[in-house]
Amino acid sequence: MRLAVAAWGALALASQPVAAQVDYSDLRCTYELIVLGAGQDAGAPQIGNAEDEGPRLLPSSLGLIDRNAGKRYLFDASPAITEQLTMLDGREPPTDGLGVDGVFLTHAHIGHYLGLAYFGREAAGASNVPVYAMPRMMEFLAGNGPWSQLVELGNIALQPMADRSPVELEGGLEVTPAPVPHRDEYSETVGFSISAPRLGEALYLPDIDYWPTDRRGPLLIEAIERFDYIFIDATFWDDNELGGRDMSEIPHPRVTETMDLLQDRPVQDRLKVHFIHYNHTNPIRDPGSPESREVEERGFNVARRGDRFCL
Numbered sequence: 001m002r003l004a005v006a007a008w009g010a011l012a013l014a015s016q017p018v019a020a021q022v023d024y025s026d027l028r029c030t031y032e033l034i035v036l037g038a039g040q041d042a043g044a045p046q047i048g049n050a051e052d053e054g055p056r057l058l059p060s061s062l063g064l065i066d067r068n069a070g071k072r073y074l075f076d077a078s079p080a081i082t083e084q085l086t087m088l089d090g091r092e093p094p095t096d097g098l099g100v101d102g103v104f105l106t107h108a109h110i111g112h113y114l115g116l117a118y119f120g121r122e123a124a125g126a127s128n129v130p131v132y133a134m135p136r137m138m139e140f141l142a143g144n145g146p147w148s149q150l151v152e153l154g155n156i157a158l159q160p161m162a163d164r165s166p167v168e169l170e171g172g173l174e175v176t177p178a179p180v181p182h183r184d185e186y187s188e189t190v191g192f193s194i195s196a197p198r199l200g201e202a203l204y205l206p207d208i209d210y211w212p213t214d215r216r217g218p219l220l221i222e223a224i225e226r227f228d229y230i231f232i233d234a235t236f237w238d239d240n241e242l243g244g245r246d247m248s249e250i251p252h253p254r255v256t257e258t259m260d261l262l263q264d265r266p267v268q269d270r271l272k273v274h275f276i277h278y279n280h281t282n283p284i285r286d287p288g289s290p291e292s293r294e295v296e297e298r299g300f301n302v303a304r305r306g307d308r309f310c311l
């Protein structure tokens, strides 16, 4: 886990402005982040749960708009990409074609990359959409159908990323991947720092098995001090969630545990936290649940589809 810790340490910049709770609903900022989905990979209702009448969830994904450069980016390509791109179009229409100037992939689990298929022949038939991927992820996409066909036909153009190396985007934004511990069958797993230099910086970290620590303490404490917004893994609420199943072997930090870890931080730090990637069983899925209220009362936020933030 030293890698991950070193990653954020090496990324540390001069102190950033503190995130404020501002109503951005009418604001059109230069650099805007939009939550396109806040659910776990399978969304909700999950397959085989026709009786589930709870709030609908799309898999976790963020959109990023750079209005100066006229560019739009996606963080993760979820199976709901068609609907999610429509949401982004509603906020900032594409300048040309699909208007996807880059897709940043965290890892090869279904909620995070299956949407790439919609750039292919049977759907958009896109041309050279830049897809930023870590080395194993790149190899996986280039070496296995149907993804390899997207590469061969030039629907997507793979762009290599490396640990802790910022990707500098036209217009001044920087995106930096850092490895995190997760179930890595087909690819590495990374979180992203999304930075508008001298303005603000966000962390997108939808999937992690546990919060790594080093001698200075949990990596998460370092992150909450550094970033203006952190969108972090909230897959499960607590250990009682899966109907009596023994959850001790199931990874992911529980939301209750993450809040306990951060509860002593100043309120302006706690307000930076936006819980994302929640499972269909997680009660924070319902904005009206006692658990959602608890999150807010303790000074944190639950990311909801459509939430927007200025960097």
Ligand SMILES: [Zn+2]
Pocket: 040, 041, 109, 111, 112, 206, 207, 277
């Ligand atoms: Zn996931």
Ligand SMILES: [Zn+2]
Pocket: 107, 109, 182, 207
């Ligand atoms: Zn995953």
